[in-house]
Amino acid sequence: MRKLFVRLSAALIASASAMAMAMHAANAAELKPGDVINAANFDQIKDDTFEGHKIGDMITDNVELMIKKFNLSIALRHSEAIPVPQEDIDNTKKYSGDVKIDPVTHEVTGYKAGTPFPDLSPDDSLGGFKALWNEYYQNTYGNTFDGHYTFLFIDSNRGLDRTQRWYTLSYKMKGRQTGDPVVGDGSLVKKQLLFAVEPYDIKGIGIFTVRYDNPQLEDNWAYVKSVRRTRQLSGSSWMDNLAGSVQLNDEYDAFAGRPSWYPAAKLVKKRWILAVAHLPLPLVTDGSDNATKYPTVDLKDKPYAWPTHKVEWEPREVYEIELTMPKEHPYSKRILFMDVNFPRIYQVEHFDKSGDFAKMSFVFTAPQKGGDGIIGMAPLQGIAFDIKREAAWVYLAEPDGMIDRPGITSDDVTLGQLEAAAQ
Template sequence: MASHKNARLDGQVCAERASRMVASRPRVPEARGRVGATACRVARIVASVAIAAVLSAPAAAQVTPGQVIDRSNADLVEDLVSPGVLWAVRNGMDLRIVPYRRIGLPAAYEKATEKYSAQCSIGKRGELLNWVAGRPFPVVDPNDPEAARKIMYNFERTHYFNDDLNMHLVDADTGGLYVDAKGRRHYQVERHFVADWLRVLQFIGRIYHDPRPAFEDNPDETFRKSGLYPLIEPFDLKGVGGISYRYLDLLKQDDTWLYLPSLRRVRRMSSAQRSDALFGQDIDVDSYGGYAGQIPWFDWKLLGEKPMLASLHGERLPPEPCEKDGGMTFCEVWEKRPSVYVIEGRPKVPNYAYSKRMIYVDKETYFVVYSDLYDQNGELWKVVMQSIRTSKRPNPNVAYEYDEERMFIYAFTVIDMQLMHGTRAAIPGMAFPDEAGWYIDIGFDQPQSADVDWFGVSGLIRAGR
């Protein structure tokens, strides 16, 4: 565990700092010094070239299993990764190339898809209609005007989880990246975070445990409820947590509440604030899992599909920080996926932090493998990279496994390329190698389960005291 003797605050000082962190959006400053200016120029050039490559659909570059892609040969993958991922490779993240492996659907999810998908459609306001369970659109015609929206709904209604999701002991580090006089990268950790639980409970689309396929008793009329609480570290944020409700009416804004123990109050967040980074980290609420916002909040456009690299068969838990960038990213195995959708999303929500999200969705699994975020000037700002493990065991070191393969986002990295700052997270945390970490679709009667009351404001406050 990281020491936080210097981070301790007391009383009102802590409260004011926490409040400011919640309210403020990460600014887009002028580039800091020679390194920052160079980073911004490189980010702009790389972004323009890579997006043009997607639109012109050139022949895919050749990479082979056994290769290691690093700064010295990064040009080999210029057409196989996003501009943000390419930036990370050129700044010290290595990609170890392994053979492609097909990923099948869980049997219950596939059965639900066959049973219900034919009745699904898109409404006049972009909402998903008549969905019960499974994948709403198993076949997407790229010429369909609603193709991008259908892909995003396939992602949102994925087989990642269907009834409930329970992640234990999530940890994260946040800090700055600097380059010394010899060109070596260093990641200076500023803060270390540990959260006890991240949970999601789904009220419709359920396929494993009763009530199926939906809760009859759903007075809040929610699609799903989620929560991340309480924080265990750092000391000055101990007990902080949040819950969020997404409603059956997809055009209704989410409700999100944040509990600040030092203020003894619950703060409500607006939809625009969901794009704000919290507590000095680089990730925002809407970037979790690739995209956690509402689908109707954005105008979506399918730019194309092509083979791209992605990390879907991670081997190491805890994940291994990269050496050449000082440990800001994780060096995991990557494979060439046969087809990845390139989706552009532009927000309809006023005062949203980003002008657009470029989201890369693996066609076979409908998982977001990475996404690039652009500032209001249209310049590349951040990249979100997900390390995914497909296995019966979420943690290869722990004898906890499922009957069939499931997919686990066991690590992710968010890099602010304009500020040379990054956040890396591991699930379970790197300090907890003997924790399974992932408890998916387990129902209400397991030791790791939570009841409906856990997702209420009263439960949030109790845990934070």
């Protein structure tokens, strides 16, 4: 009798649980564009859907933490296709068959243009590295990108601490969409200038970077204002903080290290997340107060770094990639989320040496027509929120930024140009 009672009780519990789940599913709603996900409603709507995807499934555990504990709120918009330039499609068909990856060193040979590894699978033991090589070579900027950025340095408890203006100019030496796919002898991937414009006390401070297409570390030169000279930085500068912010140099535009520098990269799975792929512009105006000057940044509420509801998030299918850091790196691992249709990373979760979640990064972007008419995806707004340092850093592209500005050549991106800008 007792066994029969136990079996009946278990059956009743299972039946009740199934009924509860069925009732909950029946009560689940389809959210609408403009609806907002926040700490007050997350538990009530996590089983609801948007464009057929369950909200809770599109929110990672650490984004849920940002919502519930750190006041992130997410306004929804319908997803929209992002055009992949025909030039990229043609170059991928033409050149990707020549690209090889070494299974031991994880180095790549044979790359010229297009996406080096168009077919990715979580079943491939090298899938994580292949995904990162796609981003490294072909992160959909266009051939060049230049323009000014405003940097916001934020104390998570007190608010905006200071602002700076910087100028950047990047020039692809490989993976070019139009013209010759490779400039020079093929030994370089990219050259880049980044230097401060305002305020006056830091004007001229900057970095000139040469990215080689081999395992050697990038060459970086910095202009030192106090001695009015450029100095070559140490090889470990790729792990240093960028412009004194909470973002590291190898986090520039989400990921800027050479994939082979990292001991392991695993393509975990495909999944859906909420991301910002159609950012409204402008991001910086001539407004008289912060609310109008920086309309996409909430500088009124803690932690003073999250986007306002002018910024809308949409469902995007992504690859989830787990990246293991070298032992000398400040972090132990990162989880990156990259669009499956093109190598744009929207979200990065950083873990400290103890394996604890320590920092959240988002990159917001939008399709931009370049000076040559080709659509690119430049990083327009980014957030790095460091939980342990209780600090954040936000960058905002100013209206003058342009993909493939006519007239820019490789000679515009040199150490001499950094020195000239500084003086």
